[in-house]
Amino acid sequence: MDFLQGRSVETMVAVAVAVVAVAVGAALLLCRSKRPKGCLDPENFRKFKLVEKTQISHNVAKFRFALPTPTSVLGLPIGQHISCRGQDATGEEVIKPYTPTTLDSDLGNFQLVIKMYPQGRMSHHFREMKVGDYMSVKGPKGRFKYQVGQVRAFGMLAGGSGITPMFQVARAILENPNDKTKVHLVYANVTPEDILLKEELDSLAEEYPDRFKIFYVLNQPPEVWNGGVGFVSQDMIKTHCPAPAEDIQILRCGPPPMNKAMAAHLEELGYTKEMQFQF
Structure with a gap:
């Protein structure tokens, strides 16, 4: 029993x-x-409506696009980008990659900060866009994959509009309370007016002083200027980026001449290919 x-x-x-x-x-x-399921399709272009266009300077504007619902997310992994399709001044199709400055925590919309060049083919399309127009987008695209804690610190070398993937990665890291990764950004431009997202970058530096450091470099600085002058040098990298180590990574994104110069600087400073990534 x-x-x-x-x-x-x-x-x-x-x-x-x-x-x-x-x-x-x-x-x-x-x-x-x-x-929420992401709205992107890696194989097919999907259309998103432009709901806000804000001119920042004579050749830079913010474009905010609506997602299908107020709780929809774009579905873009950290550090990856989208392909935008438009028409140039002759009416020919043009496709170019862009990195949104928003994250999936920004529900219901995504935002692009675009610098429009006089002869740029996709720049023409963005200049002509009006609120209510639709943009064809495909993605996600990109080789960069980020996981919390994959490195102790990032060094970021950005030039011009190359700041957008850096900003996306930095924001995702800093706004995650479980992520202790440190970010050191060197951002190069020609004049103060060329600095994209400066207000947002300065806000991050102020809010996360122990985890985010930024150093601005200008070719043509104003009379009163406490940043770097000229081009990004080896000394600037040594001073403002983490030293070579197995648990750090240097991210690069900028015009081709800058990317080439930075790769040479990093190699001479002892950063291995495994310690570097170019967007």
Whole structure:
């Protein structure tokens, strides 16, 4: 009789464990089903409506595009980009990659900060865009994949509009309370007016002083200027970026001449190819 009672208790315990397992599994499935699905398609272009266009300077503007619902997310992994399709001044199709300055935590919309060049083919399309127009977008694209804690610190070397992927990565790191990665950014431009996202970058530096450092470099600085002057040098990299180590990485994004120069500087300073990534 004691044996039967023992077996009965074991059966009840097994049933209870099974019930708990089923409940946990159902809860996980429910949570997953509640996660917003990304709006991007890596194979096909999808159209998104321009809902706001803000001119920042004579050749820079912010473009905010609406997602299907107020709780929709774009679905873009940190450090990756999208392809935008438009028409140049002759009416020919042009496709160019851009990195949004928003994250998936920004629900219902995504934003692009675009510098429009006089002869730029895609620049023409953005200049002509009006609120209510649609942009064809495909993605995500890119080789960069970020995971929390993959490095102790990032060094970032950016030039001009190459700041957008850096800003996206930095924001994602700094706004995650579980991410302790440090970010050191060197950002080069010609004049103060060319500095994109300066207000946002300065806000990050002020809000996260122990984790985010930024050093501006200008070719044509104003009379009163406490940043770097000229081109980004080896000394600037040594002073403002983490030293070569297995647990750091240097990210590069800028005009081709700058990327080439930075690669040469980094090699001479002892940064291996594994310690570098170019967007």
